[in-house]
Structures are given as structure tokens and as C-alpha cells.
Amino acid sequence: MQPVSDRVIDSLRSALGPRGVLTARDDVAPYLVDWRGAHRGDARAILRPAGTEEVSTVVRLCHDAGVALVPQGGNTGLCGGAVPDSSGEQLVLSLGRMRRIRRCDPNDDSITVEAGVVLRDVQQAAADTGRLFPLSLGSEGSCTIGGVLATNAGGTGVLRYGMMRDLTLGLEVVLPDGRVWDGLRTLRKDNTGYDLKHLFIGAEGTLGIITAAALKLFPATPRRVTAWVAMPDVASAVAMLALLREHAGDHVSAWELMSRQALDLVLAHAAGTQEPFRREHAWYGLLELSAPRATADLDATLETALGHAFERGLVTDAVVAGSPAQRKSLWALREGISEAQNPEGPSLKHDVSLPIGDLPAFVERAGRVLEGVLPGVRRVTYGHVGDGNLHYNLSKPVGATDADFVARAGELSGAIYDAVSLMSGSISAEHGIGTAKREAARTYKDPVELDLMRAVKRALDPDDLMNPGKVLPPA
Numbered sequence: 503m504q505p506v507s508d509r510v511i512d513s514l515r516s517a518l519g520p521r522g523v524l525t526a527r528d529d530v531a532p533y534l535v536d537w538r539g540a541h542r543g544d545a546r547a548i549l550r551p552a553g554t555e556e557v558s559t560v561v562r563l564c565h566d567a568g569v570a571l572v573p574q575g576g577n578t579g580l581c582g583g584a585v586p587d588s589s590g591e592q593l594v595l596s597l598g599r600m601r602r603i604r605r606c607d608p609n610d611d612s613i614t615v616e617a618g619v620v621l622r623d624v625q626q627a628a629a630d631t632g633r634l635f636p637l638s639l640g641s642e643g644s645c646t647i648g649g650v651l652a653t654n655a656g657g658t659g660v661l662r663y664g665m666m667r668d669l670t671l672g673l674e675v676v677l678p679d680g681r682v683w684d685g686l687r688t689l690r691k692d693n694t695g696y697d698l699k700h701l702f703i704g705a706e707g708t709l710g711i712i713t714a715a716a717l718k719l720f721p722a723t724p725r726r727v728t729a730w731v732a733m734p735d736v737a738s739a740v741a742m743l744a745l746l747r748e749h750a751g752d753h754v755s756a757w758e759l760m761s762r763q764a765l766d767l768v769l770a771h772a773a774g775t776q777e778p779f780r781r782e783h784a785w786y787g788l789l790e791l792s793a794p795r796a797t798a799d800l801d802a803t804l805e806t807a808l809g810h811a812f813e814r815g816l817v818t819d820a821v822v823a824g825s826p827a828q829r830k831s832l833w834a835l836r837e838g839i840s841e842a843q844n845p846e847g848p849s850l851k852h853d854v855s856l857p858i859g860d861l862p863a864f865v866e867r868a869g870r871v872l873e874g875v876l877p878g879v880r881r882v883t884y885g886h887v888g889d890g891n892l893h894y895n896l897s898k899p900v901g902a903t904d905a906d907f908v909a910r911a912g913e914l915s916g917a918i919y920d921a922v923s924l925m926s927g928s929i930s931a932e933h934g935i936g937t938a939k940r941e942a943a944r945t946y947k948d949p950v951e952l953d954l955m956r957a958v959k960r961a962l963d964p965d966d967l968m969n970p971g972k973v974l975p976p977a
């Protein structure tokens with residue numbers, strides 16, 4: 503990596519024009535810190551190309567000058583991947599001006615969009631043609647297609663439709679030397695060797711710059727039923743998943759879990775939320791069945807499934823949304839959890855996954871171990887049961903100081919990751935590695951896997967100019 507000279511900035515400015523290169527401190531500042539203010543860096547300039555050719559020119563110029571680039575989309579990532587380091591020697595490459603929907607074809611069930619298109623705009627473009635683009639995240643009003651691809655984002659639709667990787671047909675990528683790989687095909691079948699798009703999905707910008715993507719569309723699902731249920735334990739939530747699938751098959755589109763502790767925080771801090779039942783329960787689930795207009799009587803299916811769940815003692819109370827407003831208020835209880843932790847002081851977030859059947863044992867084991875490390879530590883547990891994905895977050899014990907809690911952060915996270923590792927789980931289910939989990943990756947990822955990842959990185963980016971310092975722990 504070389505320092506960024508005036509000559510390099512001048513050539514970038516002549517390639518991109520004045521709108522394409524920001525250098526004034528006030529213009530640069532918003533790109534140097536992540537959405538939560540947790541990661542901060544420095545950069546001499548922000549590059550804002552308006553099309554693939556311009557991205558290619560930028561990358562070639564930087565490659566020739568030995569300057570490192572940090573790709574950035576909506577900057578909503580949770581692991582610090584889109585923020586430059588503190589050296590000031592890296593440049594941020596923002597895809598924010600590349601917002602064209604190139605093609606939306608309902609007959610092909612595909613949509614081809616540029617990397618800077620915001621996720622919600624893709625959902626809307628699909629809806630405008632009577633189709634569904636099913637990726638759905640809390641950040642969908644700000645995150646971009648390039649970002650959700652680079653982090654292989656998940657969210658609430660994974661149970662039925664899969665992660666971003668499963669929703670992708672083809673990619674256009676600018677490689678670290680500036681060449682453009684045009685893999686922008688919408689084929690459902692193409693067995694002509696290595697499926698290269700999967701290298702770039704989830705790579706967090708360390709192998710190249712994604713400039714456009716061809717994505718899958720699905721039939722719209724305007725028929726929808728939503729219920730909020732109470733459960734005695736996590737084992738019931740796991741058994742409920744199987745029961746729901748027996749009754750509703752592919753119509754099960756969400757099955758979300760929350761602990762009482764998580765609901766307590768939402769009720770305390772999220773305006774307009776209400777206790778869903780007369781008495782408190784240990785665990786809650788939010789379930790949704792959905793279908794295209796013509797198919798299935800979802801109300802009857804839900805009623806039968808809930809009847810069986812009550813009989814088996816999996817569910818001890820339930821409320822079914824009777825209107826769109828009620829549905830929204832049930833989802834608000836689930837979606838409010840992350841923000842409701844903020845007023846409680848610093849929180850330690852863990853986005854882990856486990857084999858689905860092991861979720862009950864993990865919650866029991868991790869809870870026991872954490873109580874030993876820091877008695878009273880609050881476990882704000884929620885997640886996507888069907889994906890084996892828990893957001894296993896911690897807040898300080900009532901009455902503890904922020905400083906005392908933060909001082910134990912390493913020990914607490916270590917205890918959680920040890921439990922995950924013992925049960926063959928993953929320390930990052932959907933948020934990625936970035937810089938935040940790079941050292942944990944060194945400890946918990948298989949060394950052979952890390953070696954293979956380094957070999958891929960060396961093959962594609964031998965000069966380490968694509969988002970250096972992210973994902974891979976130094977050897």
C-alpha cells in the first residue's frame with residue numbers, strides 16, 4: 503500500500519469529474535464512521551463513480567499507484583467492513599451514485615440492478631410488476647444491493663427464500679486490476695465450471711467491487727396471516743417449526759423467537775408498544791404464513807396448526823392479527839428489540855448460528871456459563887429459529903456500571919463463542935466479519951478454511967488493495 507499522492511488525486515479527478523471526488527473535510531466526514539458510530543477511520547478522499555466504466559478506471563488507477571480502496575454502499579454494516587483504517591492512506595469508493603435499475607423482467611422472474619440501488623427500491627420495483635423481492639432487513643431503507651451482496655445479508659425472509667447468496671443469479675464485478683468480469687447472466691442452470699459469483703458474495707469487498715447484480719424474483723404474496731404466541735421454552739420453538747411446516751409447508755415465511763427479557767426492553771423503551779398477553783411468559787414467537795392470492799386458506803391452516811400446538815403444550819397463549827394495523831404492532835415488538843437495548847447502556851452483540859436442534863441446549867449452556875462469569879448479566883435473546891440464528895445480545899446487570907460491564911466484554915463474548923464452537927456453530931450468522939470479528943475468526947474458524955481463504959485472496963488481489971485488513975486475520 504502506498505500513500506495517496508496529489509498526482510493520484512488529480513488523475514482520479516480528471517477521470518470522475520468534480521462530483522466524483524470529495525476531498526473537503528465536511529464532505530468526507532460522513533463516510534468515515536459507520537451507522538452506529540462504533541467504527542471510525544480516515545481517508546483523504548471519497549470516490550463516487552457514476553457507472554461501471556468509471557469504477558474500472560478508478561480501480562485501475564489505484565492499482566497502478568498501489569493505493570488501497572474501501573468499497574462502501576449504505577454504510578449500515580455492523581462489523582466495520584465499510585470504514586477505512588486510521589492511516590488516511592486508503593480511499594473510500596462509494597457506489598452511491600450507481601442507482602439504475604437496468605432491467606426488471608417478470609417473465610424471466612429477474613431484476614438487474616446497479617450496486618448502489620437501495621434495497622427498498624428493488625423491493626418496490628419488483629412489486630410494481632406484481633412480483634416479490636424477498637430480502638427484508640431493518641436497514642432496507644438505506645442498505646444497498648452491493649452491500650447486501652458483499653455481506654451475504656439475511657433478515658426475516660431467509661426461512662422461505664434463503665440468504666442473499668440464494669437470491670442471486672449473476673454479478674458484474676470490477677476486479678482488483680480494473681478488468682470488468684461480466685457475469686451478469688439470469689440463467690437458472692449454468693454448469694460450466696466454478697460458480698465465480700459465490701466468491702464475491704460475502705467477501706465484504708476484499709476480492710473486487712460488485713457493480714451490478716441479476717437477482718431472482720418470486721410471486722407476490724398478498725395473502726398473509728400473522729400470530730404472536732407464548733411458549734414455555736426454546737425446545738417448544740424448535741418443535742413448533744416442524745409443526746408449522748407439517749401444516750403449512752412453504753407458506754411458513756417467518757418464525758421469530760424472543761425471550762421475555764427482550765420483550766421487557768421493548769415494552770420499556772419503544773413508544774406505543776403493548777404487553778401482548780395478560781400474564782408474562784418465558785418465550786414468545788412471531789409467526790407468519792403467506793401465499794399468492796389464489797392459493798390456500800391460510801386462516802384455517804393457522805387455526806389447525808395452533809390447535810395442535812396448544813394440545814402438545816408447545817404454545818400456551820396466542821393472538822392472531824385481525825387487521826394490517828395489528829400485524830404492524832406485532833412486528834413492532836420484534837423489530838424494536840435492537841434499538842430498545844440502547845437506553846440500557848452498552849450492549850454486547852453476538853450474531854451466532856447453530857444446528858437448529860441444538861438451539862435449546864445452547865441457550866441453556868451459554869446462560870449457565872455467563873451467569874458464572876458475570877452474575878445478573880441480562881441476556882437479550884432473539885432471532886430467526888428457522889435459520890438456527892440467534893442474536894444473543896448482552897446488557898449489563900441492573901445496578902452495574904457501564905465501565906464494569908465493558909471491562910468484562912472479552913470474557914463474556916469468549917464464553918459465548920466457546921459455547922458456539924463446542925456445538926459446531928458459527929460466530930457470525932449474517933453480519934459478516936469486517937474488523938469487529940477478525941480476531942475471533944482466527945480463534946474459531948478452521949485453520950484450513952482460513953488458509954484456503956488467504957489463497958483465494960492472494961490469487962485475486964496479490965497486492966492486497968481491496969479492503970485490506972478486513973475479514974482475514976493476518977497469518
Ligand SMILES: Cc1cc2nc3c(=O)[nH]c(=O)nc-3n(C[C@H](O)[C@H](O)[C@H](O)COP(=O)(O)OP(=O)(O)OC[C@H]3O[C@@H](n4cnc5c(N)ncnc54)[C@H](O)[C@@H]3O)c2cc1C
Binds near residue numbers: 576584638650656
Ligand atoms: C437497523 C439494522 C438492521 C439490520 N438487520 C440486519 C439483518 O436482519 N440481517 C442482516 O444480515 N444484516 C442486517 N443488518 C446489517 C447489514 O449487513 C447491512 O444492513 C447491509 O447488508 C450492508 O449494506 P450496505 O449497503 O449498508 O453496505 P456497507 O455497510 O456500506 O458495506 C458492508 C460491507 O460490504 C462492502 N461493500 C459494500 N458495497 C460493496 C460493493 N459494491 N462491492 C464490494 N463490496 C461492497 C463494504 O466494503 C463492507 O465490507 C442490519 C443493519 C442495521 C443498521
